Amino acid sequence: MEAGPADAVDEYGIPIIPDPTDSAQRKRQAIIDGALAEFLAEGYSAASMDTITSSSGVSKATIYKHFGSKERLFLAVVGGMLPRTYAGLQPCRATLAEAPDLRTALIKLTTGSARALLRPDIMLLRRLVIGEIDRFPQLGQLWYRVSYDMINGPLVEAFTEMNARGTLATPDPALAVQQLVAVTVGVLQRVRTFSPDAVIDDAELTRVVTSGVDLFLAGYAARPAG
Structure with missing residues (x-):
């Protein structure tokens, strides 16, 4: 089976998230903000997808639509933050x-x-x-x-x-x-x-x-x- 866009990664294995529409961008940024706060506070294993869902104000289905899995969400959020540090x-x-x-x-x-x-x-x-x-x-x-x-x-x-x-x-x-x-x-x-x-x-x-x-x-x- 060929890899789809949701499976694309860069040379370091960090998920490549396609550029969204304006509406999707706002949702994705809310997810990123909520996920970053949760991962920093709890680490990967203890981080709760329910908490991320609640803090970002979107459904869990929306999170998985954008990022595919908790692992890809973690990699995308933390990997995206590193260059900005x-x-x-x-x-x-x-x-x-x-x-x-x-x-x-x-x-x-x-x-x-x-x-x-x-x-x-x-x-x-x-x-x-x-x-x-x-x-x-x-x-x-x-x-x-x-x-x-x-x-x-x-x-x-x-x-x-x-x-x-x-x-x-x-x-x-x-x-x-x-x-x-x-x-x-x-x-x-x-x-x-x-x-x-x-x-x-x-x-x-x-x-x-x-x-x-x-x-x-x-x-x-x-x-x-x-």
């Missing part, structure tokens, strides 16, 4: 590569990324994906790809350019980017992932990010010849 976080390669003070530019960049990625809604989504990674490995693959394309990729290009200019000495720019993220944003993300109520105020965020950037530059800043 990184919207606006793409670093400007040229701005970073041409910054007169690299340390200041890196602190500003990683501080902005940390503030965005530590938002409660994004941390909830992160914990949800981690909790369901065995059941839905495609979500983990998508998260990695989205974060690479929107953050790591542009930084790799910037570091490669700065290598050529003699500003940085990173034999492996891709690894250097991962290390920078790990010792700045990554430190704070780990705390919030496993301790959701941990207090990370501006002073603590600045302390962690600045220390991480200084550690990074201690290893990778270009040294004067001689």
Whole structure:
């Protein structure tokens, strides 16, 4: 039997939902909003389709008409949210590569990324994906790809350019980017992932990010010849 439109998925296995009419769009958005709230609150297994039906104001038949199954609804809703979590976080390669003070530019960049990625809604989504990674490995693959394309990729290009200019000495720019993220944003993300109520105020965020950037530059800043 040939797969129909309701079975279509992208390269990560995330359902492709056809563009609806205006009326259907409103219903679908109501379903997405209700489902996202329920999945974030309860996880996949405990999430109730009855609750999603009630909160979205549509019938259960309408939900299944749009998404086909609870599994496809979960993948479509969470998979659709992932790219939006990184919207606006793409670093400007040229701005970073041409910054007169690299340390200041890196602190500003990683501080902005940390503030965005530590938002409660994004941390909830992160914990949800981690909790369901065995059941839905495609979500983990998508998260990695989205974060690479929107953050790591542009930084790799910037570091490669700065290598050529003699500003940085990173034999492996891709690894250097991962290390920078790990010792700045990554430190704070780990705390919030496993301790959701941990207090990370501006002073603590600045302390962690600045220390991480200084550690990074201690290893990778270009040294004067001689």
